[in-house]
Amino acid sequence: MSAVVAWAAMGGYAVFVWPAYGIAALVLGGLSLSSWVRHRRSAAALARLDERRP
Amino acid sequence: MLTRLANPARFMRASGAVLPWLGLASAAVLAIGLVWSLVFAPPDYQQGESVRIMFIHVPAAWMALSVYLFMAVASAAALVWRHPLADIAAQAAAPVGAGFTLVCLATGSLWGRPMWGAWWVWDARLTSVLVLFFLYLGYIALVNAFDDPGRGVRAGALLAIVGVVNLPIIKFSVDWWNTLHQPASVFRLGGPTIAISMLLPLFVMAIGFLLLFMWMLLLRMRTALNERKAQALRLYGQAAQLGESRRRAAAAPAASIRGTATRAGAGG
Numbered sequence: 001m002s003a004v005v006a007w008a009a010m011g012g013y014a015v016f017v018w019p020a021y022g023i024a025a026l027v028l029g030g031l032s033l034s035s036w037v038r039h040r041r042s043a044a045a046l047a048r049l050d051e052r053r054p
Numbered sequence: 055m056l057t058r059l060a061n062p063a064r065f066m067r068a069s070g071a072v073l074p075w076l077g078l079a080s081a082a083v084l085a086i087g088l089v090w091s092l093v094f095a096p097p098d099y100q101q102g103e104s105v106r107i108m109f110i111h112v113p114a115a116w117m118a119l120s121v122y123l124f125m126a127v128a129s130a131a132a133l134v135w136r137h138p139l140a141d142i143a144a145q146a147a148a149p150v151g152a153g154f155t156l157v158c159l160a161t162g163s164l165w166g167r168p169m170w171g172a173w174w175v176w177d178a179r180l181t182s183v184l185v186l187f188f189l190y191l192g193y194i195a196l197v198n199a200f201d202d203p204g205r206g207v208r209a210g211a212l213l214a215i216v217g218v219v220n221l222p223i224i225k226f227s228v229d230w231w232n233t234l235h236q237p238a239s240v241f242r243l244g245g246p247t248i249a250i251s252m253l254l255p256l257f258v259m260a261i262g263f264l265l266l267f268m269w270m271l272l273l274r275m276r277t278a279l280n281e282r283k284a285q286a287l288r289l290y291g292q293a294a295q296l297g298e299s300r301r302r303a304a305a306a307p308a309a310s311i312r313g314t315a316t317r318a319g320a321g322g
Contacts, residue, residue, distance in 0.1 A: 001157035007093070011070075011103035011196050020107040020161040021092070024114065028266065031153045035273040049287040 062279055069272045076272065080265035095255045105252070107165040112240070114158040114261035117267060118186060119221055120153030125193070126218045129211035139275065141207045143199055144214060146274035150267055152190035159183060169203035170234060178227035179235035182220060189217040251306060 010017040068105045091109035113319035125147045132140035162180070163173045175182065193210045200206035223230075228237045246253055 001319060004282040009104070010269045011077055013102060013104040013168060016164045021088075022318050023160045023164075024157045025312060027157050027261075028155045031150055032266065035150075035270045035277070037272045039277045039280075040106060042277045042284065046280045046284045046287075049284050049291075052291070 055236050062138060066276060066279060069276055073269065073272055073276075076265060076269040080262055080269050083258060083265055084262035087262045090255035090258055096249075096251050098234050098252075098258075104165060106262055107161050109259050111158060111161040111165060112256055113263045114154045114161065115183070116260055117154040117263045118151060118158050118183065119224060120264075121154060121267060122186060122190070122214075123218070123221060124207060125151060126214045129214040130205065133215075141211065142275050142278045143271065144211065145207070146271050146278060147267075150198075150270050150274070152194065152265075153189040153264070154188065155183065155190060175234050177233040177235055178187050178231035179233045181199055182224040182227050185220055186217075186224060189213070189220060193217075209231060222224060284289065285322050 008014060008018075059316060072193070077317045087109070091106055096111065097103045097176045103113065115286075125144045128147065131137045132144060166175070167173050175320075193214050193221035195211035197212055200209070238296075240256070245249055248256070
């Protein structure tokens with residue numbers, strides 16, 4: 001347990017290391033999620049239009 | 055191969071096939087890279103554990119530059135050859151490139167505070183990367199600023215191409231000016247100056263970022279093509295409806311005249 005705590009403390013740099021990884025995860029994760037959701041929506045909208053086409 | 059994929063229908067088929075594999079590969083490589091960077095890579099003898107920020111900062115910086123170069127080349131292809139997918143590729147890349155630049159700036163700032171004692175300094179490297187971030191934002195704003203999308207794309211493409219001047223400035227800023235930012239330590243004459251135990255996780259993270267970019271690029275390009283096709287179908291549907299109602303309107307008076315004529319005939 002103490003090994004995990006020591007690791008998480010990052011030698012006293014925890015307040016800099018973890019926010020750095022957090023920001024990267026937030027920005028890249030957010031971009032990935034929005035790209036994926038928009039792709040699914042656009043494909044679904046196109047499929048609906050294709051169905052309605054005579 | 056590129057000219058074959060230039061056909062949007064073929065591009066949709068090919069990209070649909072590689073998309074899940076790209077996503078999986080990117081997730082796997084990033085997972086390995088993260089564990090390696092955060093757990094197995096050794097702390098630096100001067101920077102201590104804060105060096106772990108470098109495993110995202112440096113690959114993000116590489117991506118910020120590479121994505122911009124990709125965007126500029128795609129913009130040039132769109133202007134010169136009217137390549138049907140080129141402007142779609144440039145527009146799809148821009149927000150992702152801006153994201154990588156933002157990550158680079160934010161993580162650099164979080165590293166600079168404990169190591170330099172400042173969140174930000176106006177040295178040549180930091181300032182030129184900030185300019186890169188604004189070039190990305192400017193491109194996105196410009197492309198969407200016109201009512202006629204074709205004009206926006208052309209204006210944005212010109213900005214992207216002119217902005218390429220900034221790339222060598224960023225790369226060589228640490229040699230040309232006396233910067234607080236350290237000089238190149240990976241891609242330099244005479245080989246890297248970083249220990250292999252840190253270089254490996256750095257490259258794994260870089261490959262993970264590259265795969266992530268490719269995955270997002272394909273997703274966003276496919277979204278743009280889907281939206282374009284849906285728009286065309288909607289316009290086609292409206293035109294068909296309009297044609298139908300016009301035909302009915304044109305046929306209606308004739309029918310009513312005929313109707314009165316028969317009634318008149320019956321009455322007479």
